[in-house]
Amino acid sequence: MTDDASAPATTGPRPPGAGSPAPLNPAWLDLPVRAAVPALQRALAEHGGAAVLAAPPGTGKTTLVPLALAGLVPELPGPGHRVLVAEPRRLAVRAAARRMAWLLGEQPGGRVGYTIRGERRAGPDTVVEVVTTGVLLQRLQRDPELAGVDTVVLDECHERHLDADTALAFLLDVRATLRPELRVLCASATSDTDAWARLLGDERGAAPVVEAHGTSHAVEILQAPPPRAVRPPQGTRTDPLLLEHVAATVRRALGERDGDLLCFLPGVGEIARVAGLLAGVPAEVLQLHGRAPQAVQDAALTAGAGRRVILATSVAESSLTVPGVRIVVDSGLAREPRTDHARGLSALVTVRASLAAARQRAGRAGREAPGVVHRCWQQAEDALAAPFPTPEIALADLTSFALQAACWGDPDAHGLALPDRPPAGAMAAARQTLQALGAVDEQGRATPRGTRIARTGLHPRLARALLDGARLVGSRRAAELVALLSEEPPRALGDDLGAVWRSVRGGHDPYAGRWREESRRLRRSLDETPATALPDASAAGLVVALAFPERIARARVEKPEPGARSPYLMASGTAAETAPGTALTGLPWLAVAVADRPAGAPSARILHAAALDEETARLAGAPLLAGRAEVRWAIPPGGRRGELTARRVESLGALELASAPLSAPDPALVRAALLDGLAREGVGELLSWPPAAVALRERLGFLHRTLGAPWPDVGDQALLAAAGDWLEPELSRARRRSALERIDTAAALQRLLPWATGEAGRLDELAPERITVPSGSRIRVDYTGDRPVLAVKLQELFGWAAAPALAGGRAPLTVHLLSPAGRPAAVTGDLASFWREGYRAVRAELRGRYPRHPWPEDPTAAEPTRRLNPRT
Template sequence: MLRSVGLELPVRTCVPALQRALAEQGAAVLAAPPGTGKTTLVPLALAGLVDGLPGPARRVLVAEPRRLAVRAAARRMAWLLGERVGERVGFTVRGERRAGPRTVVEVVTTGVLLQRLQRDPELAGVDAVVLDECHERHLDADTALAFLLDVRAVLRPELRVVCASATSDTAAWAELLGGAPVVAAEGVSYPVEVVWAPPPRPVRPPQGTRCDPALLEHVAATVRRALAERTGDVLCFLPGVGEIARVAGQLTGGPAAVDAEVLQLHGQAAQSVQDAALAPGERRRVILATSVAESSLTVPGVRLVVDAGLAREPRTDHARGLSGLVTVRASLAAGRQRAGRAGREAPGTVYRCWAEVEDARAARFPTPEIALADLTAFALHAACWGDPDAAGLALPDPPPAGAMAAARAVLLALGAVDPDGRATDRGRAIARTGLHPRLARALLDGAARVGPRRAAELVALLSEEPPRALGDDLVEVWRTVRRAEDPYARRWRDEVRRLRGHLDAPGDGPGADGSGPSDREAAGLVVALAHPERIARARGPQGPYLMASGTAADLGTGSRLSGVEWLAVAVADRPAGSPSARVQRAVPLDEPTARQAGATLLTDREEVHWSVRDGELTARRVTALGAIELDAAALADPDPDLVRAALVDGLTREGVGTLLRWPAAATGLRERLAFLHRTLGDPWPDVSDEALLDAAGAWLEPELSRARRRADLARIDTAAALQRLLPWAGGDAGRLDELAPERITVPSGSRIRVDYADDRPVLAVKLQELFGWDTAPALAGGRVPLTVHLLSPAGRPAAVTGDLARFWREGYKAVRADLRGRYPRHPWPEDPTTATPTRHTNPRGRTNAPG
């Protein structure tokens, strides 16, 4: 008999329509706001457990995105039936199952659902699956839905599927379900007043997982304000566990402590704290929560919401092998969900800790996890499902190609897939652990080397990160957790027992009797097996470190690991804007263990490159673990192709003008060719630095192939080499002296070199040598007139012209008046157009007649 409160839930009115949709099409989308009963009443009704809501008796599986929501939903449904969890309503999360032979409604995490689908695609004994909170776009939920659609299409068309969303944005889900009907439930919506409460002074935007302490102080002050201005419990949204702990400290310590019970609600909270937050309190309460409280949990008594406006999203740096969470501005949809918590039971108020204008820059909806996350586990699920590229899966959004390629590369290195992407037996064993494939590899391979018990204990530490307060030395953290009795230690022991169930080796294995590796050696090996790309070696006595991935890394100030040469890095991130990773948790390592764990990264290669520091080519045989150099020796006879590539790289880095010798003849030819390319284009070649580098094989061979060092480059005859670029094939090369002559014969008989260094070619010649010449020749087939620099007898510029005839008419008289007194032995005729050109002075004793 269902408690009467269950029959009063708003979703009750739409259950008949939902039952009809499932009977007619086998699938439906349920849109129901938080608090309407979609998570509790609907599964009970689908199982035939609600009097007055007729329907066939079914076994129903409910998938929730979080363990906290799984336990809360199961407890609530069991309470509505007047039973204990494990009777007709049960639950399963990783490492814990409470269900029995009478169980007909089972609540599981989406991760558990995926594991069941892989083991038993038909989901034998299950009649209906409800995917709750699908609007949150968790990757496991998207994947589970795609698998369920395959099951319905191929194996079990009678399997019922419901996508339940707390938002009205349901069109995409209906389309994925083949045009399934949307059943909407109207919630009891009480008005929620919005109070904009931005910080009194600017705060720094979040960097990675760090929030400005000033913002957290403001959030705590806003909680105090809400308690003072309104009645009811306060639900405060913060991005993570660390921020919750800091705000809790400000609300409970010192003279500013609030007169209310302060609870911290998140996935790592103790079960007693979770129970207290989800049950009515005897005194006023402040519940500090992550996004877990946005939609899938009901927190009674809340009339006030304080929203910090932040959320955590996954990010993966595939190039550096780093992944983690970053703090971002929460979407507008999340803001609406959070605000709605204040109006679930009565009119309420939301205090938003930002300025209203900032909403214009916020995203409408959360970014789907598939677009941001490390896809290694997803790619393995797809491979085990028989669709390695995930191309045939009905996903709301396709996986990014780059992330999938990176994931497949990791799986191939782990031996989890073959070169075609198909899952191997080892890959299927890895998938069955329910761990990230990297951690599963560490568990399976580490057990044989350090023993099942220690492998399971260490991997359990890696799968759910211990509290940061325990320090950055994972070995010390391990020893502390072994002795502890806190909630984290209890969850850790449960996970250890679960993981040992996946290991075939009996007993405790190596190390159990004091033989084998020490705890420190065992920890280093297991962490390095999980993350070989994060094996790191110090570059100096106190660091910094270089990881095998090629990323620099630094220890925190005062780290107990300072001075250790080798590290196996368990947890690291890269702060925004920083070129280096930040080591948050690691364990000392030795080189033999690093080589053993990182065997797939070991290379023995010829390394020929141009050293900018030495200004010379270096050739070595290098043994390396990823980017970490282990051994090196000079290479006497390097591969000629590698040498050639290194020399071209040297030319690129230092410039053709630095490493090659450019005598006047070579420089002149290059300038002439540049002039013709600029003026006429093809077939005259581009001889800029970039073009010469691109065409190195065309003009520097065979000299480049014979070169072995910098001195060989300097001996190349660049003038002769440039001749190879001339357009010989079409016959145009023969017109070079016609179109861009190196020298021009002037009226005095002198052959004067043309300067092509500037945009316009220049002829610099003494004025007296041009008497009688009224037109200088045009170059490039008459297209470009010469610019003439008329020089004094001392070789200094006296005038510049492009029109000699005009100069003789209008400019010569002033130049003659200025210079003939200073150079009396040189001719300065009154009419230069009829005078005899000369490069000599007047005969001895003769002077210029006065003009």
């Protein structure tokens, strides 16, 4: 999500003795980066104003370097530029600004200020301003030249946040086209700087890299794997056994070494769980994350009088300095975004932290003195870990990025100098979403509405809900509800957003305070509109549905069992369900704000939603409303025989709203449905096959196997594929199953014969239906096996020296010689050989059993007969 700077400036105290600032706090002399500042200033001056700074955490790169570049460090004279510092997190913005102001003997708002979404402390004397990368993007969109800014420092670029990558690409574009004198510095806490140097380079080559070396203290690495196997993380779920082990490791480590302890955990939920398990430890337990109250953040980032345990997310890896830490406990887990573009679901998932992250975390223990890190995994697992964090651009929902690129004038982002290219599938999904919101046109260019959406600083979906919702529910309620969506409410407040809204209106906790601030900011961005007559409950559902129309959901069960999960189907076609016992259970319609789909789960989990009704769903999901003619082959549940159905359907995405029979369906749709029925039930089952049709199909199948083209394949799949050739015109006239069953398949198969080549006339010659034997009988040939078979009584073949070969002599006829009773007496493919070698044995065996039938000594010279010998 991007930030903006729409809040009014709050000017802090002026520098002491305006015009004669206080001397710099001598603490700056302890910052190792000071030794690298002269080289950095030369690099920027001599190499076109672009450079890379590689400095480990704690060296002072975030605080001393911007002051020096702004000419605020007399001992490190600089050109006196106005410097803009971009940080990836709001927490880091405040911390960096306070630290720099402290070095100057001031409070933020004087020569050092900061801006985050909804809060700005800067004034006319500000020469170093710290902002989030989201705020920087907003400023670049409004003023690409960044008038009044001389140097931009992109801090913590190694973390590969999407906003930071985008801001760098825009800055490089500005340097190439508008302001070649604008200086850009990429600051990284790692030495992996080649990519940044290449991006910042020019025709002379890569940009210079200046390295600063911190005061490194020895860090002892101890492997502390759980005593028994734990389950790998799934979605945002972490095995409780691992968290119990992490808490036990913290307790043990506190007893083994002095100093503060920093424990890395993947998310807020895990931090809260471990904090509960640490009740009674002889230290103050602080929970440090992006949502932590300001007082907690200040306490974590300031050396305390007593011992502290800081439970932190990855926010403390590099962008913040936590003083006093001598011990690190690392769970080995981190959170990364994942987006299911097909279902429109985005979520954070728990993953194994990269090797680079593990090194960063371990280094926190040796920042000020020798320390120790306890790694809660087997060392062998490092072989499976990624070397570096995955760039956010490869994983995240790119809707905001795509709108930023469109507003910049490069809809496909082909001209942007990005460290990694955006995935094509994610960009296509983002463009589709933006077109549905009216933010871009068919060519992907930003529309006036898209520009306004981008300037809200919100995700485009939330911006759409804010702008359109203000008209439908009133500006105050729209702003409050969108503020509720912009930061997911604590799970403790429940999953019913209508109830959460009522709760936070009167709340006084940190979340409620942030919600009120964001509500006011959003309301200022709107034209004031009065509340409409829509009740609050309906307003909540409407605004949520405006943001996520494809997540409009309808219940699949009218009255679920008490305590059971309530199943729903979303407009996107995704199955979802509520948690057991929630207040949402049994509601016929929901507007789903937050849902995820755990790995291997058949349905998404609804985490936050608001009540909805069909009328409001139609209003919010208007772009998804569609009427269509539905003609299909329907097989009832548990049944085997399908039937053609035709109806007019009104739907909202995948949700069917109403239907009515269709009396005159499109013949093309009917034909397609009948073909589907043939495919699902099989041509052998759905069509009728009298003996004549079966016989012809068998003969054609024999010729295809033996001779190939032009004789057709008449297997089920081939007949289905060629249905338009041999079932027309009957197929076009059919409207029901019974019409297919009445088709004369024998006559229809005749259409497949090779009439055009003239070969069709040779069918009886190459594959005769019957063969006349010496007795005069016309015997049917059996073509069901691999070779054609003629089954005939032995006496009818007397005098027949050899059976004919079929298919132009390529397929010898197999003769089944039958006894007078019609039972097999012998099988041969060489009749002449049988008369010479096999007949004598058959004659000896059967003539006693059938004395009234002729059994001549020489069958080749005997008269064939179908009759008995006359009685004597």
